[in-house]
Amino acid sequence: xxxxxxxxxxxxxxxxxxxxxxxxxxxxxxxxxxxxxxxxxxxxxxxxxxxxxxxxxxxxxxxxxxxxxxxxxxxxxxx
Amino acid sequence: xxxxxxxxxxxxxxxxxxxxxxxxxxxxxxxxxxxxxxxxxxxxxxxxxxxxxxxxxxxxxxxxxxxxxxxxxxxxxxxxxxxxxxxxxxxxxxxxxxxxxxxxxxxxxxxxxxxxxxxxxxxxxxxxxxxxxxxxxxxxxxxxxxxxxxxxxxxxxxxxxxxxxxxxxxxxxxxxxxxxxxxxxxxxxxxxxxxxxxxxxxxxxxxxxxxxxxxxxxxxxxxxxxxxx
Numbered sequence: 001x002x003x004x005x006x007x008x009x010x011x012x013x014x015x016x017x018x019x020x021x022x023x024x025x026x027x028x029x030x031x032x033x034x035x036x037x038x039x040x041x042x043x044x045x046x047x048x049x050x051x052x053x054x055x056x057x058x059x060x061x062x063x064x065x066x067x068x069x070x071x072x073x074x075x076x077x078x079x
Numbered sequence: 080x081x082x083x084x085x086x087x088x089x090x091x092x093x094x095x096x097x098x099x100x101x102x103x104x105x106x107x108x109x110x111x112x113x114x115x116x117x118x119x120x121x122x123x124x125x126x127x128x129x130x131x132x133x134x135x136x137x138x139x140x141x142x143x144x145x146x147x148x149x150x151x152x153x154x155x156x157x158x159x160x161x162x163x164x165x166x167x168x169x170x171x172x173x174x175x176x177x178x179x180x181x182x183x184x185x186x187x188x189x190x191x192x193x194x195x196x197x198x199x200x201x202x203x204x205x206x207x208x209x210x211x212x213x214x215x216x217x218x219x220x221x222x223x224x225x226x227x228x229x230x231x232x233x234x235x236x237x238x239x240x241x242x243x244x245x246x247x248x249x250x251x252x253x254x255x256x257x258x259x260x261x262x263x264x265x266x267x268x269x270x271x272x273x274x275x276x277x278x279x280x281x282x283x284x285x286x287x288x289x290x291x292x293x294x295x296x297x298x299x300x301x302x303x304x305x306x307x308x
Contacts, residue, residue: 040111047110054106058099061290065095068297075301 095290101283105129108276115270119188126184128276132284133177134244139285140170140292141209145237148230157306160226163233165295167212173288174206189254198248198255205243208236 037044109128117124144166151159181199186192193199212232219225252260262268269277300307 043110047107050106050110051103054102061294062095064294065290068294068301071301072297075304 094286098283098286098290101279102287105276105280105283109280112272112276114273123184123188124273126180127273128280130177130180130184131277132280133173133180135281136173136284136288137170137177140166140173140288141237141240143292144170145233148233151226151230152234155223155226157222157226160230161299161303161306162296163230164213164216165299166292167209167233169288169292169295171206171209171213174202174209178202178206185254194254196253196255197251198244198253198258201243201247205236205240208239212236 037048105128109125114122114124116122144163147159147163147166150156151163178199181202182192185194185196185199189196212229215232216225216229219228248255248258250259252258254261256262256268
């Protein structure tokens with residue numbers, strides 16, 4: 001149940017990101033966010049890339065942690 | 080789930096949240112703070128925040144491993160063998176990451192990926208010894224024999240790890256910081272702004288490695304039910 005909800009959330013988040021990316025493609029030259037990511041030789045783009053990768057790994061670890069917890073609970077109730 | 084139980088559960092995981100927050104800070108600050116540009120290093124000095132913590136994680140894991148091996152040899156409790164082997168596996172993983180990041184760094188600052196630098200060579204030997212430990216475990220099927228032989232080998236490996244990675248590179252000439260002729264990680268040799276990121280990086284990455292280690296141990300506990308009753 002939780003897994004289904006989680007994958008739904010992930011799909012929605014990905015959809016939003018792609019929609020946002022599409023929207024931003026139309027005005028690439030303006031906006032404070034774009035200005036920020038283009039400053040300092042676009043270093044902030046790579047900072048963002050690393051934050052995304054790190055958060056992905058963390059989400060994976062949290063999910064694994066919860067799955068193991070669930071198995072431990074099952075073992076405790078009916079060994 | 081009642082809210083007070085949920086709060087208790089969250090309170091038990093506070094150090095995982097701390098690790099995530101510290102590492103997000105390290106990633107963002109590590110790339111954006113001003114650092115001194117020295118010699119051929121250029122901006123690559125920022126690797127300090129990611130390369131060095133790998134070794135801290137490796138030392139932490141190998142220390143957990145050797146302590147559990149020692150306890151195993153005094154009590155013959157197979158649980159200790161599981162703790163020791165899990166820690167050695169996670170430690171070797173972080174050692175390989177440290178070696179790979181160091182080799183990439185060396186390619187663009189020392190002029191070679193695998194150089195004849197004593198620190199790099201000795202570290203490669205140390206990691207290979209721990210890989211031999213993991214292979215040795217696979218080669219013995221009897222569970223008690225495996226635990227005893229690998230515990231003795233683990234103590235031997237740790238006794239070699241310290242001189243190979245910590246003492247010898249400090250006594251001879253090396254391009255790596257912290258050798259006989261180069262400044263190392265001492266209180267006067269590192270810029271203050273870098274320390275503001277470096278110490279959180281040590282804590283954050285170490286907590287992350289401990290988290291991965293606990294996951295491995297919990298998985299092994301479920302898998303080896305005859306040992307963990």
